[in-house]
Amino acid sequence: NAGVTQTPKFRVLKTGQSMTLLCAQDMNHEYMYWYRQDPGMGLRLIHYSVGEGTTAKGEVPDGYNVSRLKKQNFLLGLESAAPSQTSVYFCASSYGGGGGTYEQYFGPGTRLTVT
Amino acid sequence: TQLLEQSPQFLSIQEGENLTVYCNSSSVFSSLQWYRQEPGEGPVLLVTVVTGGEVKKLKRLTFQFGDARKDSSLHITAAQPGDTGLYLCAGAPTGNQFYFGTGTSLTVIP
Numbered sequence: 001n002a003g004v005t006q007t008p009k010f011r012v013l014k015t016g017q018s019m020t021l022l023c024a025q026d027m028n029h030e031y032m033y034w035y036r037q038d039p040g041m042g043l044r045l046i047h048y049s050v051g052e053g054t055t056a057k058g059e060v061p062d063g064y065n066v067s068r069l070k071k072q073n074f075l076l077g078l079e080s081a082a083p084s085q086t087s088v089y090f091c092a093s094s095y096g097g098g099g100g101t102y103e104q105y106f107g108p109g110t111r112l113t114v115t
Numbered sequence: 116t117q118l119l120e121q122s123p124q125f126l127s128i129q130e131g132e133n134l135t136v137y138c139n140s141s142s143v144f145s146s147l148q149w150y151r152q153e154p155g156e157g158p159v160l161l162v163t164v165v166t167g168g169e170v171k172k173l174k175r176l177t178f179q180f181g182d183a184r185k186d187s188s189l190h191i192t193a194a195q196p197g198d199t200g201l202y203l204c205a206g207a208p209t210g211n212q213f214y215f216g217t218g219t220s221l222t223v224i225p
Binding site: 004031033035040041042043044045048050056058059090092097099100101103104106107108109 | 117119121124144145146147148150155156157158159160163165203205206207210211212213214215216217218
């Protein structure tokens, strides 16, 4: 099993450009999450999904959109990149939500720089 | 202001020393998790605590959930260089929206 994979690993964008980050999991998990990690701020939830075809906003959703068309995939889109979106992005999945009792499995991260 | 505040933010100690990391909030959590993250990788779950006052031990690591379920601590006995990493607490006070702590970066010097 590959677990959680993320594509690409690194990307440099210019301000105003768009891109999509792909997350894939092979554990048949219902829940999937997108986080961003910035120095001194831990991880902050951008959007999450509790099942195929569903999405919900997290703590910092502005400037991002997501889609969960297939259970195993969760896409994060940036329509018009800004320097403030320079960060490391992590995708995670879990079997359930349960108010935080289920383990989240994380991908290796995508390092995005917006110039 | 973040929902989960961790202290200290940075910790550098000698091998063999003991240390405690704190995770505090003004909100009540049904459970809290602790993750460890190594450079260039995603976080990996260490433990989940679900009952107020609960203490869990994982080899040299001891985790405690506060009685009021608003805080947690991680104590490491006789730290080793392999304990080096970023320690993160996390929880979901309502529904499925997860919050992570600000993180504690631990360096254990041989």
